[in-house]
Amino acid sequence: MSAGWFRRRFLPGVAGGPLPAPRSPRPRASPVPYRRPRFLRGSGSCPGTPDAPRRPDARPVRCPARGRTLPWNAGYAEIINAEKSEFNEDQAACGKLCIRRCEFGPEEDQEWLTLCPEEFLTGHYWALFDGHGGPAAAILAANTLHSCLRRQLEAIGEGMVATQPPMHLSGHCVCPSDPQFVEEKGIRTEDLVIGALESAFQECDEVIGRELEAAGQVGGCTALVAVSLKGKLYVANAGDSRAILVRRDEVRPLSSEFTPESERQRIQQLAFVYPELLADEFTRLEFPRRLKGDDLGQKVLFRDHYMSGWLGYWEHWPSPGAWETISSESWIQTFNSSPSCSLSHRLNLQVTVLDLDQLELQEEDVVVMATDGLWDVLSNEQVARLVRSFLPGNQEDPHRFSELAQMLIHSTQGKDGNPTEEGQVSYDDVSVFVIPLYSQSQGSSGH
């Protein structure tokens, strides 16, 4: 990643799994050598009893089962390690989401619910995590987030299949005008899935924060998650990964990156509210460049958390030694890695919803999800051109989507005669999912 600072820790703690010991490699992953591509193909079903946390059994470096075809045609990932760290900072997860039914007990007055063992909704889940400060947070996120999401979706229960969600889980109206209030607020079923995603990120963030703190570790990761459920594709993003929809006549971004500029005021404001995070080493102010001794006492251009413009010739200098500013990568790293204060509650998650049923999908319509290692050297349009040039000639190949993911990564490595137009080469970890949408709209739109 070229601008590592916005890989902040926002996905803290595994549910039940041991953490890698500080500074040691993670226990369940084997190292991936530089530029040696490997494949992720998630398994088709979630193992485990209904009571145990289910998780996709595929990890990019744990399960490099090249060439396996997913029964549910979930998508294909390729990952490459740029050897910035001994182990991949990029992590991926995918799998089937099996959501069980919540049922109420017979007594109306005392509400309680049971989870029936049978699935009543199934969906699919893809996730890319790009770690900073080591792979720990990304591994924890890849092991945790889907479980959080499944629990949140199960808590919605029947609300997810109703035309309009009820105000109460029980479904009966406490107040006769309850449906009207729900309608006035414009609450739709998809808002519940969005809420479940947001709450799952929140829960996962808190869990990872606790786990990292307990293990004396620091670090963070980005997360890009796609969920296919009941004919809709939900794309949730926090960080600088990106998902795009590629069709014959259309390239549509499905996520927006978090950039230093988009995050500046949020983080400056955090520093304003929690000045202890600055630890007398940093100032929350931004300057055009890093300050030097010669600047002391001068009136220098700056901006604070409430400013989009620049002003003004700041007269109150921080104590010497506290001149590291927000434009410095280390500032953010320190800030985000502080174990004493979880920043999770300030996550600005973006969720985009794609209605697959409205799209009149063609067989070659795909979503490409990738970490910044790809987007640093290929534009959306360049990726779309590569997709369109590859798929039509490989219609009979059952592995064409995984080969497309592989080809996209190779394009960032100056291989396969597909270098970028500017001849750029990525020196970052690169991870790509290619998700064929046609099979999603055909096979997974309901029970």
Added chain:
Amino acid sequence: MSAGWFRRRFLPGVAGGPLPAPRSPRPRASPVPYRRPRFLRGSGSCPGTPDAPRRPDARPVRCPARGRTLPWNAGYAEIINAEKSEFNEDQAACGKLCIRRCEFGPEEDQEWLTLCPEEFLTGHYWALFDGHGGPAAAILAANTLHSCLRRQLEAIGEGMVATQPPMHLSGHCVCPSDPQFVEEKGIRTEDLVIGALESAFQECDEVIGRELEAAGQVGGCTALVAVSLKGKLYVANAGDSRAILVRRDEVRPLSSEFTPESERQRIQQLAFVYPELLADEFTRLEFPRRLKGDDLGQKVLFRDHYMSGWLGYWEHWPSPGAWETISSESWIQTFNSSPSCSLSHRLNLQVTVLDLDQLELQEEDVVVMATDGLWDVLSNEQVARLVRSFLPGNQEDPHRFSELAQMLIHSTQGKDGNPTEEGQVSYDDVSVFVIPLYSQSQGSSGH
């Protein structure tokens, strides 16, 4: 105002002037009877010595000098009191901004500056304030903000007339690459004016907060400010007032309103960070409707500060009696009026810049600024139609812009044969400025 809650206190304390005593009318304003329109026409020059704070000598209800023509053709305001309170909650201010030159002393090592008595830049200033919880904050803002802005602009000094602002006020480079850093950050002269506006709001907010607290008063106000300076019009907005540009073939919004939805997460997050503001009376959570006793123990739809979607079925109830939610006006009123915690640092000011020199302005191009009393019953397009139907037939009338402002207000009162298309009538205070742009671009683009 129909949705009073987002009139939050964000502009606290007069600099040097006495505050109205608690619950008593302001000392310097006379009451305005219901629906009796009065005119504001600001005076042309700023009285006072260079060292004294200069202020426009016009207030809507202090100086209703109907029919006076402004030498600098500054714009025309009309104000009407809806008798929600004995005195106007809407307040206005306008005047000439006279910016003096800052000069450095001869000693390079010891930087100091003097303010020369001569003006070196002039601009124009228009502001509308719409109070809630009484007129105190709006009056304070109308008396204070322009002084704060002038000071901030004077602190920029020569930076405002340079092609590219220097990193240091002294102009000499501490580091040879300073201009390059300024260029890399994309800092332009207009960013300094934006920064000055943001800092002026911030300073004014803090002053008013102190003054209100000292006087044992509460309340708040919105602010919409336009500044014409060196061929550009800067429009800064916080609240639900609105400014639009009306030309022959174009209607362009120059501000965005703060709505309950746009502010929800910001205010919920404040409540998360400062739970003491909730005073055990409120919850930061939003529900589809106000909670009732029957809801107790049920799992109800909600959303928290980190959610754009809804989830929930929330299982952790606040203590009974703390069910007032963010959708309630009183929640916001209480939250914003709390004297124990200034919310000023969380102002999300929006600043739009209009380059007058690029517009090829015609004589009838105007900016219409108004409080929500107008926009609640007239759309941008309806206002534009009224402007275009009025001005061409009154080209010889020297008072046509003030008559247009008057006509716009009368249109919200069901008078003058110009009711709104839906026949709506405003029962709120209404204030309107009409700013003719042609004279601005001709007369005030420099020294």
